Amino acid sequence: MRIVAKKEIMEFVRDWRTIVALILVPLMLFPLLFIAFPLVMQNEAQELQELDVDILVQSDYIDENILLGLNQSNISITIQPLPSGLESLSEPLNGSTLLRSYEYDAILRLEQRNDTWFYSVLFLSTSEQSTEARNRVLDVLNTWETNETIERIEAGGLDADSTLNPLRWDGVISDADVATKGEQAGMLLSLFIPFVLALWTASAAVQPAIDMTVGERERGTLESLLSLPLSRSELLMGKWLAVVTITGVGVALQVAGLLFGIAFLAEDLVNVPSISISSVLLLTLAVGLYGTMIVALYLALAMRSKSVKEAGTVLTPITLAMIVPILLTQFINLDGVETFWFAIPFVNVLLALRELLLDRVILEHVIIWISVSIFVSFLTIRYAAKQFSREDIVTSRS
C-alpha cells in the first residue's frame, strides 16, 4: 500500500502543472486575495469619488443650501422647472430616456407642499456612475434635512440634541461584547472555513482520483499493476492514501495561506481564532472523515467509468452538488440546532466544523457525527473496494 501510494505521489508531483494547481494556487490564493481585494476596492472607490457627475434638478424652487451642498460634491447641475402632469415625483416620464442616453447621471425632483418637501432621485441602477450620483444627492439631502430638523426644533424652543436622541448608548459598543477577539474570529471563520475546506477537498480530489484509476486504465498501466502480488484492497488503499495525501496537502496549504493572510495582511479585519486542543483534534478528524468519504466515492465512481471523459462527466456534477450541503449548513442556526442534522452525512461534518471553530464541543453532537461519518466512510470504502474488485476494470476502452 505504501509503495503504491509513494509511486502515485511521485508520478503526480512530477507534472509541474500539478504543482501549480495543487500547491501554488491554494497557497497563494488567500494572501493574494487579501492583498489585491483591498487595493482594488480602495482604488475603485477613489475613482468613483473623483468622478464629476451631471444631474438634472427639476424643481420650481430650490433651497440655496441644497444647491451649495450639491456644488461641493463634484456635481454639475442643470436646473429645469418640474414637469407638469406627474402623478408622483418617482414617475420617470422622459427621465428614463435622459438617463439611458447618459445625458444625465441622475435626476433630482423636489417640490414643497406646505411645510413639507417631497423629493425623488431618478437613476439607472445598472450604471455605477448613476448610482454614485444618486448617493451624492442623497447625502446632500440628508445633511440638509438634519440641519432643517435642528432649526425647526430650536425654533420651537426645544433642545435639538436631546429631542433627536432621547436614548443613547453609553461607552464603546464593541466593549460590551463579552466574546474575546479570538472567539469573534472563530464565529466569522465558522461561516467561511467549512466552505473552503469542503469545496476545495471535493474539487481537489477529482483530478488525482480520475488519473489514478480510469486514467491508469486508459494509459494501459493498470494491467501490469494487477498482475503484481498485490490484493485489490491494497491497491485501493494505496491509491486512496495517495489521493488523500495530495488533496490534504492542497487543503492544508490553502488553510495555511488563509491564516497567514488573516494574521499578517488582514489583522485589522479579523483575528486568528482561539480554539482548544480538543477542538483542533476533532476538526482534524472531521476533515479526515470528510476526505475519506469523498476520495473513496470518487475513486469508486472513476474506476466504474469507461473513460477519463466519462469519469469527468460523472464527478464534475457531484462536486458541484457538494455546494448544496455546504450552503445549507451556512444557514443553520447553531444555537439550539436540532440533533438530527448531525446524522445527515456530509452536512454533519460541515456543521461540526462550524461548531468546533466556535470551540463548542457538544458530546452528543460529536458522538453522532463521528459514528455516522465512520459508518458512511466504511460504506464508501466498501463500495470502492467492490468497484476495484471488478474484473472488467482491466479492460481498456481507449
Place this chain on the structure above:
Amino acid sequence: MRTDEPLNRGFTMNENLLHLTDVSKSFGEVHAIEHVSLDIQTKSVVGLVGGNGAGKTTLLRMMAGIYKPTTGRVYLKDGKNVDQMRSVLGVVPESTGLYSKLTAWENIRFHSRIHGIEDSVAWSRTLRFAELLDIQDSLHRYTEGFSRGMRQKTALLRALAHGPSILLLDEPTAGLDVTSARIVRKLVQKLKDEGGTVIYSTHHLAEAEQVCDRIIIVHNGTIRADGTPDELLEQTDTNSLEEAYVSLTSEVARPRQEDTINTSKFALLWRRLFTRSHRYEVSEDE
C-alpha cells in the same frame, strides 16, 4: 539472493509447472474461453497462436491471475491458485504498462519492491538483462519519450527483475522493428536455456515456429491444436504450419469479446436513440 540465479527457482526440470483444468471464462453472456485444459512444463517456450479475438489475452490474463475462471481452475505445481502466487510470475502486457513520468529504472524498482525484492538485487538483475537488450544507457531516462522497442525492452526488464519462474508475454514483438524483435526473441531463447518457462502470445505463426518449442492454436475461445510444430503438421496432415493453421481455424472469427462487455443495457439503448443508420442510394453512373 544470487543475482544470476536461474529462472526456474524452486522447480526441477521438465515437470508440470502451471495447470489449467477445464477452464472457461464468460463475460456476461459472452463466452471468451471454453473448456481449456493445459499443462505448462518448466524449461519451455509455449506459443499461444491465434487471430484477433481468439482468446489469447483472456487466457494469459487468467494465467496471470488477473481474471478468475468462470469454471475450472488455474493453479501451480504446489496446488496454489495462481492469483495467490503472483510472485512467481513475470508479466509483459501488450500495452507494456510503463509509467511515463518515471524513469525506466523507477518503473522496474516499483514492481520489484511490490515483489519484496531489495533494490540492490533488482538493480543487479536489471543490469544483467539490460546489457543483453542493449538498453543499459537508458535506465535513468524517463520512459515518456521511449520508442515502442525501448518500452518493450523496459517492460521485459521489469518482468524479470524479481526472478520469476514463469514469464507471460502478450504480443512481445508487436510493433517492433526487425532488430528489436530479434533481440527480444534472443532473450526468450536465453531464458529458456537457463531453465525458464515462457508463455508467448502472438498472431505470427512464423515467429511462433522460430521461438516456441510448443505451439497452442487458439480460435474462438477454444484450443484447436497443441504440440510441437512437427506434431501440428502430423495432426493436420499438411506440409506447412500456415496450412495447418488455416485448416484448424476455417470458420469465421468472432469479434473481440471486450468490445461487447462493460456496457449496460440502458447505456446501449440510450446510444441507439442517437444513432442513425446511414444508407445512401448510388446511381448507376456513379
